[in-house]
Amino acid sequence: MTVETWIYSKGKWIKANKLQVFLNSIKRWITKWKFVDSSKYRFIPIDELGRWFSLSEKEYIDSQKIYKEKGTISYEFYPCAGIGWGIRVHNLETKEIFDITDVTNW
Numbered sequence: 001m002t003v004e005t006w007i008y009s010k011g012k013w014i015k016a017n018k019l020q021v022f023l024n025s026i027k028r029w030i031t032k033w034k035f036v037d038s039s040k041y042r043f044i045p046i047d048e049l050g051r052w053f054s055l056s057e058k059e060y061i062d063s064q065k066i067y068k069e070k071g072t073i074s075y076e077f078y079p080c081a082g083i084g085w086g087i088r089v090h091n092l093e094t095k096e097i098f099d100i101t102d103v104t105n106w
């Protein structure tokens with residue numbers, strides 16, 4: 001007794017052979033995760049609890065201005081006054097450090 005296998009491909013259901021089933025399962029496994037976060041100011045999540053670091057609009061604008069004027073930058077989030085997180089921007093070429101913390105968002 002043979003069992004027919006059907007897969008959904010290109011907008012319709014088709015009868016599939018073993019290779020198509022295998023390739024479809026690989027495609028499903030690869031595409032189930034999203035590697036790019038589409039929100040504008042959000043960074044990579046830091047834990048499974050759903051917390052993340054983010055920039056306010058003012059901090060984002062300041063960091064982009066530094067990037068355009070000085071070159072490649074990196075971000076550092078640090079605890080600030082026990083209330084919130086401060087943000088420092090490091091210029092990787094000149095080793096300068098800029099504090100762009102926006103305390104109005106705490």
